[in-house]
Amino acid sequence: MNRPFREPRTNLAQLPPMTALRAFVAVAQHxxxxxxxxxxxxxxxxxxxxxxxLEAHIGTQLFRRDRGQALEPTEVAQKLLPGLVEGFASILAAVDRLSESEEALPLRISVAPSFALKWLLPRLDRLRARHPEFDVRIATTTDLVDFSRDEADCAIRFxxxxxxxxxxxILLSDYVVPVCSPALxxxxxxxxxxxxxPAHVLLHDDGAAIDASAPDWRTWLKTEHVEGIDLTRGPRFDQALMAIEAAIAxxxxxxxxxxxVSDDLANGRLIHPFGEPRKVLHSYHFxxxxxxxxxxxxxxxxxxxxEEAAASAAAPGTAHAPDPRAQLSA
Incomplete structure (x- = not known):
């Protein structure tokens, strides 16, 4: 006579605590x-x-505890163990499949536009050369990423x-330096x-209005003990990238x-004509x-x-050099 079909129970509230089930399998195995x-x-x-x-939940003893000997599973425990081992193996396999599918997706990186264009993008070819199967998706924004809402796996922030x-x-410490085209x-x-x-145009990065660590001519000139400069003249930019490109031009x-500007200094598009690099309060962080x-x-x-950050900080010809004026005599 065939036994009536019974659907598997799916009410998770009826399950014993998962930690108790894990403990049972571990004791049975060890x-x-x-x-x-x-x-x-x-x-x-x-x-x-x-x-x-778990024994209280099931209503029976699961191990015989003979003093001085290993715990021995009862008959009930021996019936319970294979199903739990198979169940945990299925759970681990499902997690592994999910991890594998996530690892195949591009890494989503949130980064500020200026850092992306002037530092990160010029170096990405080295990442692709080393890991050709590794893809990235870069989203540029000046806002702090909200990982609970935004589609980003990681971010680089100043x-x-x-x-x-x-x-x-921390990835990179930063310094403020004056830069201009060699044509000047x-x-x-x-x-x-x-x-x-005073005979030259000042290019202003208006980021100082919202970020006290941003490059600011008033603060820099005061530190260098320079007076008599009209700070109202010169174009103003709401992105550091635009001020840098104007200097290159x-x-x-x-x-x-x-x-x-480390790459632009290294390849001669920009020079650091005078003044000491001034360390800023903030840094770039992963x-x-x-x-x-x-x-x-x-x-x-x-x-x-x-690796790239360490190489960038140590590269010759950047503003981190002990004597930046040496670039003028090179």
Whole structure:
């Protein structure tokens, strides 16, 4: 006689606690509370409590506890164990499949426009050469990313590095330096000395209005003890990138963050005519959610970022050099 078909139970509220089921499988596989606790990174006392909780839920003893000997599963435990082992294996397989599908997707990176164009993008070809299968999707914004709402896996942000609830690590310290085109070294007022600054156009990055660490001519001139400069003259830009590009085009002299002009200084599109680099309060930081930090995609990208940041900070010819004026005599 055929037994009537019974649909599998799907009411999760009827399940015993998952921690108790895990503890049961670990004890059955390892033969003791101590070794099960080591496998699950909890104390033997916690394992014993979870086993008693499961026995109370089922209504029967699961292990015979003979003093001085390994725990022996009861007949009920032996019937229960294979299904749980298979169930946990299915759960792990489902998680692995999800992880594999996520790892195949492009890494979504949120970054400020100026940093993306002047530092990150020129280096991405080296990332592709090393990992041709690794794709990225870059979204530029000056807003702080909200990982609970925005579609971003990680971000590179300029700031103090204190982002509540997130993993944050410094990539690059930054300095403020005056920069201009080499063309401004020629003409009736060559810009090879700070005394000739009044004869040239100041290019302003208006980011200082919302960010106290942004390059600001008033603060820089005061630090350099320079007076008599009309700070109302010269074009103003709401993006650092535009002020830098105007300087490259020979339209005047700009104050810039060293990270954003390091490549332009190294290849001669810009020079640092005078003045000492001034370290700013903020730095560039890598940011992501803590539980995503050790995923393969983020680890691959972060390790590459660390290498590139270290090479950038140590590169000759940038504003980090001990004597930036040496560029003029090269």
């Amino acid at each position: 033969g003791s509370f101590i070794r099960a606790g080591e496998a699950l990174h909890v104390t033997p006392a916690a394992i014993g409590q979870q086993i008693r909780q 700031g103090a590095g204190s982002y509540s609830g997130l993993h944050s690590e 070294l020629r003409g009736p007022f060559p810009l090879d000395d700070i005394s000739r600054l 020979g339209q005047g002299i700009a104050l810039a963050r060293s990270t954003l 940011v992501c959610r803590p539980h995503r930090l050790h995923t393969p995609r983020i680890q691959l990208f972060l390790n590459w970022l660390r």
